[in-house]
Amino acid sequence: MDNYQVLIGLEMHCEISETKTKVFSSAKNGYSDTPNSYIRPLDMAFPGTLPVVNKEAVALALKASMILHCSQPEYLYFERKNYYYPDLPKGYQITQETKPAPVGSFGYLDFDCKGETKRVRINNIHLEEDAASSDHYPTFSTIDYNRAGVPLLELVTEPDMHSAEEAVAFLETMRSIYQYAGISEADSRKGQIRCDVNVSIMEKDKDPSDPKNWGTKVEMKNVNSFGGVRDAINYEIDRQIALKEDGTYDEMEQQTRRWDEDTFSTIYMRSKADAIDYKYFVEPNIPKFKISESWLESIRASIPELASERKEKYMNEYNLSEYDSTILVKEKAISDFYEEVISLGGEAKGAANWLTSVILGYLNKEELEMKDLYLTPKMLVDLMNMVRDGKISSKQSKQVLSKVLEDKKEPSVIVEELGMKQIGDDKTIRDIVVKVLDEHPDLIEDHRKGKNTFDFFVGQVMKATRGQANPSLTADIIREEIDKR
Secondary structure (H helix, E strand, C coil): CCCEEEEEEEEEEEECCCCCECCCCCCECCCCCCCCCCCCHHHHCCCCCCCCCCHHHHHHHHHHHHHCCCECCCEECCEEEECCCCCCCCCEEEECCCCCCCCEEEEEEEEEECCEEEEEEEEEEEEEECCCEEEECCCCEEEECCCCCCEEEEEEECCCECCHHHHHHHHHHHHHHHHHCCCCCCCHHHCCEEEEEEEEEEECCCCCCCHHHCCCCEEEEEECCHHHHHHHHHHHHHHHHHHHHCCCHHHCCCEEEEEECCCCEEEEEEEHHHCCCCCCEECCCCCCEECCHHHHHHHHHCCCCCHHHHHHHHHHCCCCCHHHHHHHHHCHHHHHHHHHHHHCCCCHHHHHHHHHHHHHHHHHHHCCCHHHCCCCHHHHHHHHHHHHCCCCCHHHHHHHHHHHHHHCCCHHHHHHHCCCCCECCHHHHHHHHHHHHHHCHHHHHHHHCCCCCHHHHHHHHHHHCCCCECHHHHHHHHHHHHHHC
């Protein structure tokens, strides 16, 4: 590896899940475990059906284009990509080629990888319709047309990444952008994200900016998870280096392979010399239409605060560490929960500690997501306020939260049920302190001689109050009463 450098380009496909209907039909855009339940005649290519463009899908595609610093076209076109496969009833896919222009061209994305800022150039991002999904069994196959016609964004990068870690960091950043911008859930478990990966290697001392120095490109199709992307890239790098080392690399043709998770290897599919001619032409049933500047401005104004901006805010305004800030913004649902806690008056650092240590630890242990959490932002603020106001101790608050999650009850109810309400009344605590000191005059003398008996007095008061005495007030009163004697 020391003698070579790696060039990696990605083609990331992400479904736009945040529209009510599909991109060209009125069928519901949603995930369903019931096959073929979200379909309309257009999705099945019945004769006489015509596509109608979903304006919201176009708006969300343009929003992604803007976030990626791409240029937007003056006119929007769609094209036909002609090929036959059972999951494509029409015999063609309505998509956008780079000519005349997709929704976004020639942008870039800056992202963090292991504490270093990387930049990847975006060749284009385009809007198209997804195909149906196929499941293959030993003697038959099934097709679910729920996915047919779902709006799909395809993002094509330049080969600017140089390791599997960079590629995965790029994909994680893009997933975050899609989620924060309200474009997609970007949930790979629902099949909403897929990726084609292009890998080549070249000599380390050559200039990677000159395409003449690039090695033979190998494409890996439809890798369905970020872990799969990482493993596929690392395997392919090792495979290509082995070919270099044994002198057979130059014999390798440009090719398409697939990642096989069972054998943990890439498997040859076809030569790029046999690439399909898709015979693109402008979709005749969708006339081109002009994209107005006023519409573009309204879309630009709707771009919300993204993860990178929230991270900067958490660090600069709330004085959180980079580590905690990164954890809080990694998933939008977590960050949204935190934002609501702050809006309800929760203390920033305290709320961050609760989330990053206790709450996320609970979710990971129970294999739950934020949407499954019984605890609401208001409940967490109420719990934090109880500690702040001296009603319960910090130690007790962790026990309360555990019971809130277990019993699914409000924090105040749990405090009452466990008899935890902290005693903050001066007279009540002082009477108990006086009694404890009266019973142990010898230990008062030991305390004055420098021996550590103070904690014993605190412990006796806590024992007498079943741990409900305010610890800070208790300590102050003990000092006052000892000084009087």
